[in-house]
Amino acid sequence: MSRVSRRRALTLAGVGAAGLAGAAALTQVDNEPELTAAAAATDAVAFTGANQAGIVTPAQDRLHFVAFDVITKDRERLIKLLRDWTAAAARMTAGRDAGTIGAVNGIPEAPPDDTGEAIGLPPSGLTITVGFGPTLFRDAAGKDRFGLAAHLPQALEPLPKFTGDTIDDTISGGDIAIQACANDPQVAVHAIRNLARIGMGAVSVRWSQLGFGRTSSTTTGQATPRNLFGFKDGTRNLKAEETDLLREHLWVQAGDGPDWLTGGSYLVTRKIRMLIETWDRSPLAEQEMIIGRTKGTGAPMGMTGEFDEVDFDSVGADGQPLLATTSHVRLAHPHTNNNARMLRRGYNYVDGSDGLGRLNAGLFFIAYQRDPRKAFIPVQRSLAANDEMNEYVRHVSTGIFACPPGITGTDDFWGSALFGQ
């Protein structure tokens, strides 16, 4: 039935220039999102709730991620944008247009309030998730840009430089990040494009990234997908059903920091280029040693099933551990990291080729967590120092964002508590 909404918009808008007044009736469409759970890949995911959708939501197939710089200096303009974005996100996630496709308030000279490429497409599991970067609170010179500096969470610091990092600042950071996930790339792209359109004059796109193919499974019902190394990735991920673990490792709890972030989560992004051609020339046995799992089944080395417990101790006939001490599975495992856990939600990417005859491809890593100082940062320090996989990857982009809790009322908007409204 959300599906019907966008189809109806189509019919109304379809009368074209001759019927603009009729299409204007669409401005009356209720902004209240529908609280339907996604049953099929084409269905809608509920937009409202205690936490934002798009975090423990079963991972959709496609990603369009964008980071914006805020270019307005006006706090009220920024608040209005966040209100407008929230309303548009509520509509689009329910399978509606971002705004009227016909004339805006009956004015035929106005540009459409929806760009149109998703007309007729179902909601497709679209989720839109927002996060605030440290630079929204304080600029590089330490200046309080929007009266928010007092609300900066201690944990929201730019990530440190890790050993081997080759970060490109122009595709890193940003004041506001928006993650759109959907089972149809046209729906995800439509969402980001319309939010960018709504933000014209207030924000500017800093960088954006498309991704495909789930590299993480976030519910127990989903098969573990494969990354572009050809290996299953995310077998031991946090799952939506593990409520106690989510409370402990994913959601910011009361008392963790400023109140506005309670029920939220920290988002870490890393664009990890894979040296595909080099990897493809390495023997299977070496690939499996580096990962610490077999390529076929995804079983930890020395075991037979994907979900078998990792065996850290057994040694082979040669006296060496079956699970190499430098293997990715060993180094990234909670066992090796003070039980640190994250909810990973990354996507494969291919950005064409690099002009040197190589595919420009890899993993756009996305992880949500309660506190990056206890999760991503120590785990990545260990990986950066010891992981054999480093020979085949380059971290080229980095980002950290504080994602506020979910939208809970009709007048609520993204960051309402942060702005004291």
Add this chain to the structure above:
Amino acid sequence: MSRVSRRRALTLAGVGAAGLAGAAALTQVDNEPELTAAAAATDAVAFTGANQAGIVTPAQDRLHFVAFDVITKDRERLIKLLRDWTAAAARMTAGRDAGTIGAVNGIPEAPPDDTGEAIGLPPSGLTITVGFGPTLFRDAAGKDRFGLAAHLPQALEPLPKFTGDTIDDTISGGDIAIQACANDPQVAVHAIRNLARIGMGAVSVRWSQLGFGRTSSTTTGQATPRNLFGFKDGTRNLKAEETDLLREHLWVQAGDGPDWLTGGSYLVTRKIRMLIETWDRSPLAEQEMIIGRTKGTGAPMGMTGEFDEVDFDSVGADGQPLLATTSHVRLAHPHTNNNARMLRRGYNYVDGSDGLGRLNAGLFFIAYQRDPRKAFIPVQRSLAANDEMNEYVRHVSTGIFACPPGITGTDDFWGSALFGQ
């Protein structure tokens, strides 16, 4: 059952390092493709036939297109590559691995003959279509590189420069193009990546492009998709069922040129960047005038249904034609172009953002035709000179390739007739 093939490969390869000898049995898998028609989005499309698949095949949802430079100077090495590619394409389109995932011929030190990221995924409608560029026949200095110059079709000339072209040579042209289309991007990417891997040392990736969302419908059963201008695109496309028209406009006929190309087709590619933000600020009425169709239903201006005949003659109350003389529909219509027709098969693309706060997005235009001198070239000349849409688009990449006929026997390979084998 093609689906079963890749699943079985998974089981065999899944035994990991301990069972490499067993996995080697996979080298015995029959290379003969299965002649199943695609019924569902996950099914296999037949690889063999009089014409190549991926041209009139119902347009799949995702594209990975690559253009290679041939770096070997050895004609026999090139022929071997085309043989190996054909065999791998037959396997992958049937839902199999590109080669053995385990040890190659029992040698555990060898890299796997399949990169693994499509293990467990169904065939997903994968088609792999090959074309040869003019530079394969003669280099820029006119030198006959592989003894093929005598077989160069007259129509296979680099496209002329059109008014307004802003072509980037580094993402244009190429000696050999391969179009992989599938309903799962991971399957399309897997195909191109494995062909590139197989070609190491003989070819180098010149450029590649990902696309999503059909912008053209190639069978009458498919709804017309929307491009990133938000308009339906491809309403009047050639359809797979129009056999007589395909003979007249799509397939190279005996006597058209060299025999090796009979049953083939000419492929034209154009990467058309859309100035999304500028377009999104223009009024609906102006957008519809430029396109010549209504945004909602896709009806030609002055008509009510998408498939209504275009009305070139009617004028409005203001005495002006309802269908503007500079509208895209009028200028591109066969009526205006000596009945020129092409089979369009383009895809939307978003390559992130451009560093200036704008989405780097548009249409990767793909068209197949019997003779570009009677189809793409005159139509594009007319559009380049008069189309109001030019204000909102930039052509940044160009390519032309001669696609040989289909694979018809077990010993056949791409270009066999061209190489006289």
